[in-house]
Amino acid sequence: MSKLLPDSYVFLAWLKTGARFVRGFNMRLENREVPYPEDEAERLAQLRQYGAVEIKGNEAFDTLTRLAANSCQTPIAAIVLVDEDRCWIESKVGWEAVQTDRQNAFCAYTILAKELFVVPDALADPRFAETPLVRGSDGIRFYAGVPLIAEGGQALGSLCVMDRQPRQLDPTQQDLLRSLAGQVMAMLELHRTVSERERNSELQNFLDHTHDLVQTVGASDRRLLWVNRAWQQTLGYSATEARQLSWTDLLDPVSLDAVEAAIAELGPGETSAPVEVTLSGRSGQCVLAEGVLKRDRDPNSETEQIWAIWRDVTAEKQARSDYQQLFENAAIGLFQLDRDGEFVRVNQALAELYGYDSPQGFLKQIGHIEQIYYDAGQWQRDRELLDSQGHVSRELEVWKSNDSTLWIAQDLRPLFDLRGERVGYEGFVQDLTTRKQAEATLQMAKDQLQAVLDAVPGTVSLISSNFHYLGVNRHLAESYNLQPDHFVGRQVGFRQSVFGQFVREFFSNPKTEASIEIDSDVNGNFRSDLVIAKKWLDDEAAVFVGIDITERKRAEAALQAELAEAAEYVRSLLPLPTEMSLHIDWRFIPSQQLGGDCFDYYWLDDDHLVLYLLDVSGHGSRAALLSVSVLNLLRSHFLPNTNFYQPREVLAALNQAIQMERQRNMYFTIWYGVYNRQKRELVYSSAGHPPAILISGDGSNPSDVQPLRTPSCLPIGMFPNAEYSNASCKVDRGSSLYIFSDGIYEIHCADESMWSLEAFIDLLATSRKQNAASVEGVLNAVRQLSAKETFDDDVSLLRVNF
Template sequence: MKPAKDWHAAPLPADEAKRLRQLRSLALLDTPQEEVFDRVTRVAAELLQAPIALVSLVDEHRQWFKSRVGLDVCETARDVSFCAHAVHSESLLLVEDAHADARFAGNPLVTGAPHIRFYAGVPLRSSGGLVLGTLCAIDTRPRKLTPAKQAALCDLAATVEREIVQREAARETLEVQEVERRKLRVSESRFHTIFQRTPTGKAIVGLDGRFVEVNPKLCEITGYSADELMHMTFQEITVGADLPADLELVAELLDGRRTTYSFEKRYRRRDGGTVWIDLSVALIHDDEGKPMHFVSTMQDISGRKHSEEVLRGYRQELERRVLERTRELTSSRTALQTITDNLPVLIAHVDADLRYRFNNQVYRDVFGVEPSSLHGTTVRETIGAAAFEHCLPYFARVLAGERVAHEGIVYEGAPNRMWNATYVPEFQRGEVAGFYIMSQDITETKQRENQMRSEVMLDALTGLPNRRALAEQLALSIDAARDAEVPFALFFMDLDGFKNVNDQHGHDAGDALLRQVAARLKKTTRADDLVCRLAGDEFVLLARGITSTSACSRIAQDICRAIARPFEVGQSEARLGTSVGIAMCAGGTQTSAEAILAEADRAMYEAKRKGRNGFRFASLLAEVAPAINNLVDRGSATRH
């Protein structure tokens, strides 16, 4: 007797536990045969003229046949299964002669019944990209399979895959219904995951303003318990003076004039005090586009407001003292000059014709002129035409008798500095005869404010803009697309294979790898494109001015090629891919940041299902997306 040849059982996939959970959740194993699957196996057997065709589901220790043609048994052991090898394939596992393949030559299914010589199996994936089994054709004689028939078998597999995905969706629908029936448990889960683990106050607010859900941080901010707040409206705890502006912004949300808003206002605390908050609100719609409720985020900014109030009080006190002393010493120019020259503030007295009557010595430091030479000259001559035009409306207000504060001034003599100014009218016999100017250098203060804002908007690991920065820029891009008809494209990227690298080399290596990915994305994209890191291994590219799908395809291909190059991980190399979902927003399009981001996300998952390290277009292009994605598929096949 001829000795048996060696054969190899397929290794377990990296996501085996997750794959098995997904398979068993679909309730397909050990169920009766169904026509929807049998129809496919019959067509596959006829199309390929193969004696055996199967829909095989790979369980923990077996492969079980949901549909079979030409085979009496309903399952075999997994360790002798060809389909267990196909689970690792990206598209099609083709064995033209099992006797010539070291993996299968000694396999009992080759040496014994059903005497497999030829095998062609296409992986069947869930909506999340997990391989659950295969559609396969088997023959007892070696043979080849033309590219056309390979493509046809893949198309039939897509039909089975679509049925599985539909059942997955149906299962998810049942789960949602179960969630609705168990509302209390879901509420507790949502409360724990969404609200309790955040350092800011959060609330779900009904359209009537009543609190529906609140988190502990909001209770801490307001001093009310959760039960008390959920019997109240936001109108009841908002300080009356701040309420009209808040309600106006709410009306703009409901009218569709804006998608979100931010607003600084005060809440009345339970103990009678007030607290300043930075409020951000978004309106949530149902599937039919009808408003459902508001989602609000509140951050306690009382400390900042207190600091601003102290600074404002200090400035007003300084201004009051300067004015008081200026008035007292008007008759004594020498004394007045001495005092004002030693204050770190530009101080001037201007008449109704906007000509200087008095200047302190700080004017010499800033403008390089002697203060005495400015008497009788116009303000425009000193501060420059651009600054003068900027200040002119404020001059008009102070000459009308109003005390005016003005910030963000850049004088011609100090182009790299920023100033604020206070203009106080001078009354003589009930008429405005001129005004006093007190102007302070606020450059360092503004720089600190800008630095703080920049730090809030950046991802700490990669240095890229973060989710908050993306939300801000995406809202601006949507407004520009709607109002100025400036198109843009959104690329949602998820790394393929990152988890394996992270698990194998550790989180420090994973973090270093993410930084390398960020650097490549920045190098690959245009200088004015916005590359963001959302979280984990998810990145987003916002590219403005993109008008064609071909341009999007080129960008996506460049990204895929850049990420596919080997990365250095310690002393070794790692290889990744990236799945890219593309959503385009044409000029004049009406959409929202949430909608276009969700569409790009779904397109990314479609790219993963189609083989990974590739890209797909979103359904926002519903009328052309299928054709475009077919072209993408054919282009990918040609490249491969």
């Protein structure tokens, strides 16, 4: 949820010290379906102390898990932490689950035992025989677990091994499992201690670097006690000047009343709901802000103080006003729903789409979105998908005001408030009636065409399920200079072995239709046929119709040759790897002969180097044409009134010049940077593109790896009024910059899981540490992870060594 909140709201969550796998102990201990330890409250409190320890993905914990599996010779091993009602699987071998219900888990009994707990055969144990872990797809039969005992004597979870066959552990294996559990607990203690120290030292630095305005005031006199750097920079006061102020100097009367009302409802340690205020700066400027208040005690003086954390929303308010105009005047239908699916707002275009004169007329007649759905259960299915996937896009039939129906394309997404809580949904609608009518007309034409083709005397043969010809038409027989009766009774394949193999596979398959393209030599001439098969007479026979596609094959070969020539031209436009004062190397791997990726680098003057990489939506010639067009625009500087030293101006100019509706609904993402080699400074901006990665040092420290991104912006071409921003960073000597398209990390691994950007960044850092960070070295490492020999999407990777 922290991704949806301002930085300092995360800080407030930190102050609350909530652990990620403990949800509190506000429950009764009576009437339990599973046994609970007598010290359950103390155990959960102890568990909270380890909330900041990251076990998932930690190689040290994973090593101990593998050792447990190997030592006990079991296919499954795991480190499990048990909270109020869940068992969280933090490290595992041979198991796909991430959590289990506590009431069905073996580990719920392990933490009671406080010693090695063994279930030799779960089917014979009435506590577990009917649980999903035993009866379900996991099929667990054997379990052995050692509790993870904290210093206070409470069992936090277990190190356990499992098998799908009944068995026992010998004494040596039992001792090894106990020793490994002790090592797991020791590592948890070590990581907890280190995390607490780092958190205390990082807190002050975090507050001084957050973009939110943070301040503390005295609870008694409302005078400012402390302000962070963002507060000083936004309002224009120094830290010394701020300490001479109180809230009456900063807040207008309305804002002051709202703040005091919120504070009056706060108890010690509580945080208020979001409050909107207007702050007055040193030069008289007004800053619109939203934020929360928290009543707390100063740990040094024990005096009561109030935390106020504001987010500057001046620009956002303006953006909301702009959005309101866009919403009301958009040509496509836009709407917003509350959490239950009730319509809150609709625009004029949507009202007219459904046959109403105005948004007010629509809302007067239509309350819930279910009222417009032709399928009564559609909203429930959509809501389930929104909960699981966060986005729903589909075509569906809906009711109009006159009880007629139309087909629409609808896109739905959730809406969140400042705390990251879902408050409703928003969506847009497009009329598909014309397209659906065209599809219906096309389908009718296809059916008519099929009837004509069935009557055309092409190459037709009737073959029995025991692979003998029952008959052929004259056209097929003449193709081989034979009489039709020469085929009858003979086994298939006597003239064409590939066709014979296709017939055998077709009859062995339950499908009733199939097709294949067959190349052959007929009387010394090349011939290619599309053979379509359909079963007949209750699958006792089948009809095979051949269509001559020889000329089409020749045309395809000619087209492929032209595409290859075009691809070579596109590749020739890319810059050459260079050593100059910087070493730049790259690889470009289109998923087809023509791809939508493109990149370039060149000197604006003796000190400023431009670097950029763009990724056009889609593949093929259209995407390649747009990418080459953008490259030519940037190389020729043919963007009027544009400062090419300012990346945000370049992106804004491109967005004005290239819009989706003029590019057949194509758009592109781009990362664009300008490097000043005298200042060793890189200024950059991005439009919907993955961040560039700057790695300094040997990449072993997290601070060595910097993702270079600007606040999330729309890709180029989506909306003409999209805004873009600059960011900058210093570049140390010996650093490497990687710019890439998303095709390099959006791959399926051998275990069928989808790789991620974070995993790719880890790979770059690891390659740096292992001195294998060359472009080819990185690509080879990615290929080893992929389940396929080729990439599904265009791949571009650019590396700059400073």
